[in-house]
Amino acid sequence: MNGRAGRHPQADPVHAGAARADRAGAHTAGADVAGPPAPGIFGSRWSCAPPHARDLGPQAGLPRGFRAAGVACGIKPSGNLDLGVLVCDDDAPASAARFTASGTAAAPVLLCRERCRLDALRAVLANSGCANAATGARGLDDAAKTQGAAALALALDPAEVALASTGAISHHLPVEAMLKGILQACSRLSAHGDESFQRAIQTTDRAEKRANLELTLPSGMVRLSAQCKGAGMISPRFGTMLCFVETDAALRPETAELLLGVCAKRSFERISVDGQLSTNDAAILMCSGASGVAIAPESEDELRFGEALDALLRALAIMMVADGEGARRIARVIVRGGNERNAEAAARAVANSPLVKAALHGGDPNWGRMAQAVGAALPGTAPLALDIAIEGIQVCASGAAVPYEEQGLRQAVAGAEIEIELGLPGEGAETEVYFSDLSHEYVTVNAEYTT
Amino acid sequence: MNGRAGRHPQADPVHAGAARADRAGAHTAGADVAGPPAPGIFGSRWSCAPPHARDLGPQAGLPRGFRAAGVACGIKPSGNLDLGVLVCDDDAPASAARFTASGTAAAPVLLCRERCRLDALRAVLANSGCANAATGARGLDDAAKTQGAAALALALDPAEVALASTGAISHHLPVEAMLKGILQACSRLSAHGDESFQRAIQTTDRAEKRANLELTLPSGMVRLSAQCKGAGMISPRFGTMLCFVETDAALRPETAELLLGVCAKRSFERISVDGQLSTNDAAILMCSGASGVAIAPESEDELRFGEALDALLRALAIMMVADGEGARRIARVIVRGGNERNAEAAARAVANSPLVKAALHGGDPNWGRMAQAVGAALPGTAPLALDIAIEGIQVCASGAAVPYEEQGLRQAVAGAEIEIELGLPGEGAETEVYFSDLSHEYVTVNAEYTT
Numbered sequence: 001m002n003g004r005a006g007r008h009p010q011a012d013p014v015h016a017g018a019a020r021a022d023r024a025g026a027h028t029a030g031a032d033v034a035g036p037p038a039p040g041i042f043g044s045r046w047s048c049a050p051p052h053a054r055d056l057g058p059q060a061g062l063p064r065g066f067r068a069a070g071v072a073c074g075i076k077p078s079g080n081l082d083l084g085v086l087v088c089d090d091d092a093p094a095s096a097a098r099f100t101a102s103g104t105a106a107a108p109v110l111l112c113r114e115r116c117r118l119d120a121l122r123a124v125l126a127n128s129g130c131a132n133a134a135t136g137a138r139g140l141d142d143a144a145k146t147q148g149a150a151a152l153a154l155a156l157d158p159a160e161v162a163l164a165s166t167g168a169i170s171h172h173l174p175v176e177a178m179l180k181g182i183l184q185a186c187s188r189l190s191a192h193g194d195e196s197f198q199r200a201i202q203t204t205d206r207a208e209k210r211a212n213l214e215l216t217l218p219s220g221m222v223r224l225s226a227q228c229k230g231a232g233m234i235s236p237r238f239g240t241m242l243c244f245v246e247t248d249a250a251l252r253p254e255t256a257e258l259l260l261g262v263c264a265k266r267s268f269e270r271i272s273v274d275g276q277l278s279t280n281d282a283a284i285l286m287c288s289g290a291s292g293v294a295i296a297p298e299s300e301d302e303l304r305f306g307e308a309l310d311a312l313l314r315a316l317a318i319m320m321v322a323d324g325e326g327a328r329r330i331a332r333v334i335v336r337g338g339n340e341r342n343a344e345a346a347a348r349a350v351a352n353s354p355l356v357k358a359a360l361h362g363g364d365p366n367w368g369r370m371a372q373a374v375g376a377a378l379p380g381t382a383p384l385a386l387d388i389a390i391e392g393i394q395v396c397a398s399g400a401a402v403p404y405e406e407q408g409l410r411q412a413v414a415g416a417e418i419e420i421e422l423g424l425p426g427e428g429a430e431t432e433v434y435f436s437d438l439s440h441e442y443v444t445v446n447a448e449y450t451t
Numbered sequence: 452m453n454g455r456a457g458r459h460p461q462a463d464p465v466h467a468g469a470a471r472a473d474r475a476g477a478h479t480a481g482a483d484v485a486g487p488p489a490p491g492i493f494g495s496r497w498s499c500a501p502p503h504a505r506d507l508g509p510q511a512g513l514p515r516g517f518r519a520a521g522v523a524c525g526i527k528p529s530g531n532l533d534l535g536v537l538v539c540d541d542d543a544p545a546s547a548a549r550f551t552a553s554g555t556a557a558a559p560v561l562l563c564r565e566r567c568r569l570d571a572l573r574a575v576l577a578n579s580g581c582a583n584a585a586t587g588a589r590g591l592d593d594a595a596k597t598q599g600a601a602a603l604a605l606a607l608d609p610a611e612v613a614l615a616s617t618g619a620i621s622h623h624l625p626v627e628a629m630l631k632g633i634l635q636a637c638s639r640l641s642a643h644g645d646e647s648f649q650r651a652i653q654t655t656d657r658a659e660k661r662a663n664l665e666l667t668l669p670s671g672m673v674r675l676s677a678q679c680k681g682a683g684m685i686s687p688r689f690g691t692m693l694c695f696v697e698t699d700a701a702l703r704p705e706t707a708e709l710l711l712g713v714c715a716k717r718s719f720e721r722i723s724v725d726g727q728l729s730t731n732d733a734a735i736l737m738c739s740g741a742s743g744v745a746i747a748p749e750s751e752d753e754l755r756f757g758e759a760l761d762a763l764l765r766a767l768a769i770m771m772v773a774d775g776e777g778a779r780r781i782a783r784v785i786v787r788g789g790n791e792r793n794a795e796a797a798a799r800a801v802a803n804s805p806l807v808k809a810a811l812h813g814g815d816p817n818w819g820r821m822a823q824a825v826g827a828a829l830p831g832t833a834p835l836a837l838d839i840a841i842e843g844i845q846v847c848a849s850g851a852a853v854p855y856e857e858q859g860l861r862q863a864v865a866g867a868e869i870e871i872e873l874g875l876p877g878e879g880a881e882t883e884v885y886f887s888d889l890s891h892e893y894v895t896v897n898a899e900y901t902t
Binding site: 101104105109110131134139169275276277278355358359366367372375377378379380381382383386395398399438440442444445447 | 552553554555556560561582584585586587588589590619620621622623683684686725726727728729730804805806809810812813815817818819820822823824825826827828829830831832833834835837846847849850851852888889890891893894895896897898899
């Protein structure tokens with residue numbers, strides 16, 4: 001049982017391509033859309049598996065050398081799972097981590113940065129239901145207590161145990177309950193614990209975001225798995241929500257650092273649900289080396305492993321947007337031309353505009369709002385020779401409306417995934433941002449329930 | 452008849468203070484709120500009339516030397532008023548104008564900037580239902596045709612006629628229909644035409660934003676009136692939505708420029724409905740001099756006139772936020788400490804956060820989202836010693852939660868106007884931003900109807 005199963009029948013990986021083609025057909029026919037668009041890890045038309053990666057499905061378990069478990073220790077009043085432990089059994093694993101750039105970063109982020117050996121992590125203690133943010137010195141003490149307890153239970157150095165929390169800001173951790181939960185989780189660790197671990201890190205997520213891949217590299221077969229959460233307060237910078245990636249390949253710490261950094265930039269840092277950078281973003285890659293396959297720097301192995309990691313993180317990032325709070329439709333905005341700063345500002349402005357997002361929700365081809373958002377992001381450039389195309393239909397050239405077939409455009413924006421291409425004067429830059437719509441459900445989730 | 456009357460019974464100006472006190476009482480008692488909070492021009496607790504200004508109410512007509520009219524010429528499919536003309540009958544009036552900073556500024560803004568004598572305007576031609584934005588060279592031609600027609604009908608130089616448009620972006624002006632409307636409006640100009648002119652500039656506004664004041668200056672009595680529209684796509688920079696201000700005082704153009712600039716900075720540039728800078732923002736001050744009272748630079752007259760203009764524009768700005776699309780509650784965020792750039796970034800981040808705005812809508816005292824928004828705006832400052840108080844109740848000190856009475860806080864955020872005070876480390880800067888909430892109605896307005 002997992003959160004996604006009830007909403008999206010698990011796609012047969014073999015037929016993922018066909019499913020994509022079907023959805024593209026439904027899309028051009030203007031079919032209405034009921035929920036997030038992406039069944040399966042590579043379900044979006046914007047994410048595809050490299051030929052050397054095979055999706056093993058949700059039951060495959062973790063890569064060799066990893067165990068995990070999720071338990072309910074009482075942080076969430078609902079009684080749902082809320083505490084997870086992930087451990088790497090290798091003696092000398094390599095790891096890498098990225099954290100939020102927020103000035104109000106949470107205690108677990110501060111503690112990880114200050115005290116952990118981020119290149120040699122052996123375990124993660126994660127919880128949902130409480131972010132342990134805006135909790136001051138007591139928050140740091142609480143985090144350190146839970147870190148110490150996990151280290152003790154796992155016979156590790158506290159510096160080898162990373163912490164990650166998600167949930168409501170400003171509340172203190174229920175340390176006593178968590179200590180019991182830590183003992184319980186550590187007694188239940190298993191290679192198939194990724195499913196309960198995933199559930200233990202979710203908050204407002206409607207669907208799980210979890211993957212188990214098998215990669216065929218020149219030097220042998222390795223596994224790559226990930227568990228990920230995020231639906232609101234999503235606009236990562238230098239990190240992301242919570243995402244834990246495991247492989248049994250042997251990577252040097254500097255290779256792990258390089259690959260996680262590059263791939264996070266192309267995935268988690270290119271998405272927005274609501275433009276709200278979180279206090280708790282964390283992405284951690286852990287490498288057990290248990291496969292015996294070593295990924296040498298600048299080798300074909302590294303290239304292929306990197307391709308697969310890139311595809312995986314992009315797929316997870318798109319799943320996060322598709323599962324954005326209240327999301328019905330998602331879009332990709334691509335900006336070409338101008339310089340890097342202008343292209344980034346224009347893409348972010350469109351992706352974070354509540355007007356563009358509400359129009360996306362309503363299937364309203366109101367591209368004037370995109371022009372407005374770009375103009376607002378680039379003051380002093382009027383008149384700006386902006387080009388806009390939606391689903392390949394050009395609607396604006398050099399800043400002015402051009403004739404187009406209204407009915408065709410209306411059908412194009414009725415699909416589940418909408419592509420918006422913006423052209424700025426000049427050549428050079430190119431960037432993209434994936435974003436979700438603004439719906440009544442987003443307001444309901446964030447106005448009517450205290451979180 | 453005006454749009455506001457049905458929603459807000461017109462407050463008796465004499466009892467405005469008492470009405471404010473009543474509302475403050477209701478507010479601390481946690482009463483629920485049905486609509487925008489501000490009856491009357493100085494209805495908000497954050498705006499008050501200077502002692503030398505008297506609110507004459509909506510029937511007082513324009514200051515001497517001004518006439519106006521609004522007509523329906525068929526731009527709006529609803530048949531509502533959509534074209535307005537405002538004219539100053541003085542031979543040598545002074546004026547000043549501010550326009551949007553948008554890179555995709557609309558044709559009327561571009562034309563005004565390039566061709567108008569902004570310090571000596573004698574008329575305004577305004578329309579709603581079509582923004583004439585993203586319309587390229589044809590948009591400029593269309594704007595010039597309507598400007599020329601208005602000039603001809605009024606026997607003015609086209610450079611003396613300012614243009615202002617609001618409505619959907621990307622559509623072309625229906626020039627033929629407008630030419631008829633211009634003739635009709637010019638034949639109906641009257642000193643009491645401010646009411647129809649106001650209606651002709653409104654779009655999604657639920658309430659009119661119009662004022663008629665009488666000022667007692669050392670050198671004599673003068674009048675000050677304004678008509679203003681704006682409810683969505685509101686985050687002005689160096690200008691505002693549409694606002695037209697008239698006075699029969701005699702100002703030098705440089706005095707008009709100085710006062711409009713300073714007052715716009717303290718009012719229209721300090722509000723946000725949705726963080727979306729418009730393509731069409733325009734604020735125009737026109738001075739007929741018909742009262743015979745001259746406002747000399749650096750005189751007591753200038754000081755008092757400036758105070759009244761400041762109070763008027765702030766009141767209109769707050770009315771715009773209160774009438775923000777779907778708005779139920781409004782808030783003022785004040786940031787003290789830090790430097791000017793950080794304080795501004797923090798205030799804007801809170802005011803434009805969909806999470807903060809949804810919590811405001813729900814009456815949810817979720818201040819963790821304010822901490823998150825500030826942290827996102829100030830990367831690299833963690834751990835940030837942030838202070839937060841809501842309605843005077845301190846909830847966060849030096850970045851950490853402090854104990855407070857939950858029930859009292861919950862009651863405090865149930866009112867119509869919520870005050871949020873943020874403290875950053877260090878001294879010096881202080882700024883404020885007024886903003887509205889994020890509601891289901893905002894989504895409905897912007898998703899379910901093509902605009």
